Amino acid sequence: MTDSGAAVRELRKQSGVTLRGLAAGIGVSVGTMSAIENGKVGLTVDRLRDIARCLDVPVSRLLEPRPEAPPPKDPEPTDWREFPPLTLDPVLQSAIEVFEELGYHGATMRLIAAGADISVAGIYHHYPSKQHLLVALVNLAHSDLVGRLDAAAAGAEPVTAFANMVEALTLFHVERRPLALVLATELRRLEEPNRSLLKASMAQIEQRLLDTARKAAEQGAFRDGDLSTATRAIVTMCLAVPTWLDDVDRAEGRRLAREYAGLALDMVGAAAQR
Known part of the structure; x- marks a missing residue:
């Protein structure tokens, strides 16, 4: 905790x-x-x-892990399709690599310290446990993702906003794959109250997509009826990307994100609108 x-x-x-x-x-x-x-x-x-x-x-x-060492915060993206490197301290960068390779339970503070070229005591000064490191990484990933979704939907009509959000969600899981993989596979390792808070935040992402889909349906652009199952399936589809997709080049990642946006539009009955 x-x-x-x-x-x-x-x-x-x-x-x-x-x-x-x-x-x-x-x-x-x-x-x-x-x-x-x-x-x-x-x-x-x-x-x-x-x-x-x-x-x-x-x-x-x-x-936050410690008042004197809060998780790094990058500026909100001005272009949600661009993914400049995140500003990570050496400990968090090492933690991502060790968690990705060995999983949360297989990781040790000694291995993370070695990867960061810092003493174990140095890590404990800012991150008293693996749990603190995991919380910092999850918060960083979620903040970056939400900022991109906001930028993708800003000022767009519902159909475009919906497609953009799905594309942004997919792009995040392609371009930030190591960090997204930690988010996708280690959620169950979070202790309370962090686990419940993150689940609630992820549910809000799904709800935003659903609300946007409903607005499009009200305009006659998406099919009538309950869109919640389709929206849940779309989010699940995007979240699973880092678990099966190895690192890809930039062009291939962008192609996949556009393809997922097209699949999402098909799932909500918008094929005729494209």
């Missing part, structure tokens, strides 16, 4: 909220609030959300 208690304490101080004030805000005693901040009481998903609301910060801020 992440060191969320330390993050709560740091963000509370930054927000100018007293321990007593935060305790009152989420409906617990001062003693319980102190125990939360000192890592002696676990945090549920609901309580994390309550704390984030009281401090007026995103829940993700409470799940």
Whole structure:
């Protein structure tokens, strides 16, 4: 589990909220609030959300590995079809490679340290466990993916937005394959509350596609009826790409993404519209 208690304490101080004030805000005693901040009481998903609301910060801020070493954040893509290298510290880069090769359970902090050319003690200063590393990578992948989906759909009419989002989802899993593979295969290794929060975030991606498909259907561009099964199948199809596709060249990856967008349009009955 992440060191969320330390993050709560740091963000509370930054927000100018007293321990007593935060305790009152989420409906617990001062003693319980102190125990939360000192890592002696676990945090549920609901309580994390309550704390984030009281401090007026995103829940993700409470799940960063350490306040002094937050996960790297790249600027949101201006062109969702372009994939410049991510800015990763050596530890996270090594973690991706070790997780991809050996899986989460097979990876050790010693192997990751060796790949990063850093001492094991140096890793533990910023990432106290493999779980912290996994959370940092998952948050990084999800942030990059959501930013691309936003850019792909921005300003487009529903049919184009739907096709663009499917293309962006596929491109991400091709171009960011090592990182996407970690996201696809190691989700079950996340501990609570991170697992539930990520599942909820992924469900929101599926819901956005479904909402866009429904708008297109209302305009007569997609077939009538329930589109939820088709949308779920499309998302599953895209998420599975890194599990079966080896590294491909740039042109082949873009061709596959366009093909998946076409398949998705067929699945929602939009073949006649293309």
